[in-house]
Amino acid sequence: MSPQNIRELRIVGFLCNWCSYGGADTAGVGRFVQPTDLRIIRVPCSGRIDPLFIVRAFMNGADGVLVSGCHPRDCHYAEGNFYARRRLEMLKRFLPITGIDNRRFEYTWVSASEGQRWQHVVTEFTRGIHTLGPAPSFNPVSETEWNKLAVQASEGQGCPCHG
């Protein structure tokens, strides 16, 4: 995918279908203007969110990840968000060990009627990510350099590390 607009950073959202996705819809219906950085992935329940999805997003260069589910005790599937809360809290503490700033990851609870709250959550989170700036790349290599390597490899010279 082409590099994005410079004004925007890459923020991925994982939202449960019943509460938070509905809340984001309510915010849309209410025309609560929000920053456009966030891209939302719909999942049935916050308990469906594997922490590795979030790690994968960060590995692939996401600048922020926002997870939102139903309020605790209010889960459509009775207890999915309790599982989510444990997993995500664990992940939040674990992220610094992998070298990812855990301020880039947030989880929250927004119900289907809380359009205004969703606007607030998105605006605040996006502002926070913009303050942090683009995520540092794990191992940056420019596209031109990569192309050079690819050409070398196709010509049989191999890559520099293996001669």
Next chain:
Amino acid sequence: MRIGVFICHCGSNIAGTVDCPKVAAKALTYPDVVFSTDTMYACSEPGQDGIIAAVKEQQLDGVVVASCTPRMHEQTFRRAVERAGLNRYMFEMANIREHVSWIGKIMEDNTIKAQELVRMAVEKLRRNRPLIPKRFETVKRVLVIGGGVAGIQAALDCADGGQEVVLIEREQSIGGKMAKLDKTFPTVDCSSCVLGPKMVDIAQHPKITLYACAEVESVGGYVGNFHITIRRKATYVDWNVCNGCGLCLEKCPSHKHPDPFNENLCTAPSINIPFPQAIPKKAAINPQSCLKLTQGKCGICATVCPLKCIDYEQKDELVDVDVGAVIVATGYDLFDWHKYPQYGQGRYPDIITSMQYERLLSASGPTGGQIKRPSDGKEPKNIVFIQCVGSRDRSVDRPYCSGFCCMYTAKQAILTKDHLPDSQSFVFYMDIRSPGKLYDEFTRRAMEEYGAHYVRGRVSMIYPQDDKLLVRGADTLAGTQVEVQADLVVLAVGAEAAAGAAQLGEKLRVCPDQYGFFVESHPKLKPVETNTAGVYLAGACQGPKDIPASVSQGSAAAAKVLGLLSKKELESDPAVARVNQPRCVGCGKCIQTCPFGAIKEVADRFGNPKAEVIDTVCQGCGICTVTCPQGAIQLEHFTDNQILAEVQALCPPKIFANYE
């Protein structure tokens, strides 16, 4: 795979801030996309026909529609692709209205965002596979929670429609708030004459089982097959025997505790039948005030009871019922006006609520229908009604309008004049809200024919003067301050969510809104459904409502239930978890975590333990998928690969140099 992409303009809703043709053009560059177009209204008949035609002409085997939220039209488009001959799960939606065009103002950013959401949908669709629903049978029985007028109507309609009904009521008698009212607006009908026959119908209907003094203990199961446990609270009277003769009421020596049915205006015996028309007309003991139960002495009711049905040892009883659908009709409670300092916070006995006033007006009330002040029992001359007590007031977190207070205040002003021709009513109001058939005419009558003096303004304070109350407020139309010497002040208290609604909502998995009222599935098109299939709403538990609206919603919920249970079998959602048995190591973690008990342990042909999903029980939450250490159990339609594909569409893998 051949994918077709349809970008909806939604009139100007999307096209106003998203360049739809550009999004459609970009979509053609995505893998497997062979056809892409923009369309004015994808959900309209020509829009759907266009999708079907394209599927046939282009031999598409997957469709992406970028339009509104899937919570709105996913089913519509799934049916459309099914009509085109595809499996309905070979379809994905990109939400470019609620999540893009309506929240962002910059066209360029919106267009890029829309393109990426379409890309995500395409990547997910490439990994979809056809799914076929299973069918399962339903229990032909309905649970109605709450025996107010909405619940009564719903129960009767369901029973008349041929379904068995279990009606449970928390209080000792059904009837709810309406049973306490004297008259109803705008016809000034006698409330108990309208409601009474319906209550009798409940008691006599062969298909209705009524449990009074009962609450929902726990809820299990799913649409068509709910397992409900009901707690029948101990009444200390054997209701199979009691015939409601009332002898025990007369002889009970402990009769000094406030009577909740009469809004604490008078006292009631510890063994009581709340009102003469009560259904079921059975006595029950109040364990908080009964001398026998609190102190171990007395026992007079047991001696006087001719049928010997008093049982001081009675315990709560749990009853299990299986039902196919649930109607929630738990009603509302009245706002606690003591939060307002300006109304005396209970220091002055002659400031009462509208419901207390209703009991004073009622012929079956504590005064036998004569209006008497609680302080000295005198007939009041000047009566001040204050509207919007706990309605439309942000300072007490009640910004909503309770809707019916304007009308019942007008009714009470009219009834006051009928009872006391020499009296004068004053009504302090903010606005008169009387939309409804014959409603505005009714408030006009209160002013013009019955001489109620309406003052537009709020009351700032009430303080005693001799044996009267001085009500000081503003008249914003005249621009002056007014003072009224009142003998009695009636507060038109607003409605709020019923006590215990939150706990019940948790059990039924029905969401409350910010004020505690239950949220319907769609505010316009699904007003009685909830987000939990098989659970319906009726009456004021969904929001403040007057009697006609509650009754219509009760009937509406009943119609939905009858429609649901008229099908012999229901289709289950095939987006459920599925076990890849060769990968499963039989650790059983999924069995432990599943909230629905939808996974069981089976043995493969070598006797190794394996997990197996019961398709019709699985609700498709996917908790098991994350729990499985092997990735052996996958939630169909939301598999790890599908979600990762969406992640990768947004965050493409980086090119890593390897310089080790």
